Amino acid sequence: MRVLAAMSGGVDSAVAAARAHDAGHDVTGVHLALARNPQTYRTGARGCCTLEDSRDARRAADVIGIPFYVWDMADQFHDDVVDDFVSEYAAGRTPNPCLRCNEKIKFAAVLDRAVALGFDAVVTGHHARLGPDGLLRRSVDLAKDQSYVLAVLTGEQLARAVFPLGDSTKAEVRAEATARGLAVADKPDSHDICFIADGDTRGFLERHLGSAPGDIVDGRTGEKLGTHNGAYAYTVGQRKGLDLRVPAADGRPRYVLSITPKTNTVTVGPREALAVDTVTAARAIWHGAPTPVDCDVQLRAHGEVVPAAVTVEGGGLTARLREPARGVAAGQAIVAYRPDAGGDIVLGSATITAGHASEELVRG
Incomplete structure (x- = not known):
């Protein structure tokens, strides 16, 4: 299979590309240049859009022995992720830019270009699994699981995605990188929002939206x-x-x-x-399971799961929570999981529009 490996410059994407190469695939590495002015983005391995990251990705591709290119997607990233981030906050919502990047950039723009160039799939270093049924599952390393930010992907996109790291812990990935001679083996994970250079989200929004x-x-x-x-x-x-x-x-x-x-x-x-017992959401992406369905829902990245009864109708989603949840913010994703012996299966996701408290909950 001819695959395009998205290489961010971090250890996960480097090992994912190496595993795809070892599996016999025809692998080409690509680094996405997402910053209009890379010098203003983070250095010291704190982000994922720096000149340093591009050089690290190139060196990793050389060690693996695969072709490597840089794709300039800065304008599209700015329009679909940065501008969306600002406009969502202006509308009183709390967006997740990593989720939007996966949806609009890595598995839309990049995948579309890859297919047009004759590639069969896109490989990434996300910690998640794809089952033989094509459904997305949590990683075995629950502390690093990224299925929440991938749950926005459609079945067609998942069919052209490869996640080689889903069966490994982060410690195992780093040990493998060391054994392979990859210089990024001990590179720190990226933190915070990659396009906010100083980590000051409030200051970033004020510069864009004014006082x-x-x-x-x-x-x-x-x-x-x-x-x-x-x-x-x-x-x-x-x-x-x-x-x-x-x-x-x-x-x-x-x-x-x-x-x-x-x-x-x-x-x-x-x-x-803050307590709510019903969550409504829009733009539902659902993977075929009939509803209403009893499942677990996750209401923010790295948040705890809550048992719920979920109904999908007319492109919207309603989750009636079995236990009250707090801090439910419009703009975040709600992701539904079906507990499974082989790892929680993603049933679908949607963008939260509101949390509601029933009269019974208000009365206590």
Whole structure:
């Protein structure tokens, strides 16, 4: 099989490319140049869009013995990921840029170009598995599992994806990289958001959206408790950095309950007011299982799973949670899993539009 290996410059993608080569595939490595100005992106192996990463990927391809190219996709990345990130925050939602990158760049633009060039599939270093049924499953290394950010992929895209690392732990991947003589064996994992050079998300959004002062109010009384410079700097469930000028009567911390862009208002309240037992979502991608279905749902990256009854209808998804969840933010993904002896199977995903509390939950 002729495959294109997406090589970020990290240890995972390097070992994935090497395994694909060992399996007898005709492998070509490609590094995606995603930064319009790479010098402004992270260095020191903290991101995945730097000049340093490009050089690391090239050296790994040389060691493996495969052809290597760099594809400039900076404009598309900016339009589909960076601009989307900014506009989602402006609309009061909390996006996941890694999920959007997988959806729009790695398994849409890259896969489309790869197929047009005669490749059969795209290989990546994601920690996830594909079963013989073509369904996505969690990695054996649950601490590194990335099925959540891949769950947005369609069946057609999964059919042309190869994830060689799903049956290995991260420690095993690093040990293999050392044995293969790959210089990236001990390279730290990337952290935070790759296109925010200093890690200051609030500052990044303010530079793009400008200062927009507004009120922070109590969710129960409507009392003004403080001000903010932009509602986009907050997310549901946030506790720190609220800078409230009026302390709670009971002395307990308060959390962001909602963001309302129309009035530029951030509403806060006690932790129990965050609880929801129904989640609605849009743009559902579902892999054939009939609904309603009892399953587990994950409501944010690396979040805990919650048992739920899920229904998909008209492109939307509704999850009725068996246990209340807190900090459910619009813009994040809800991913449904079916517990399985061979590893949790991804049934589908959708983009959260809202969390709702039933009257019974509100009454307690």
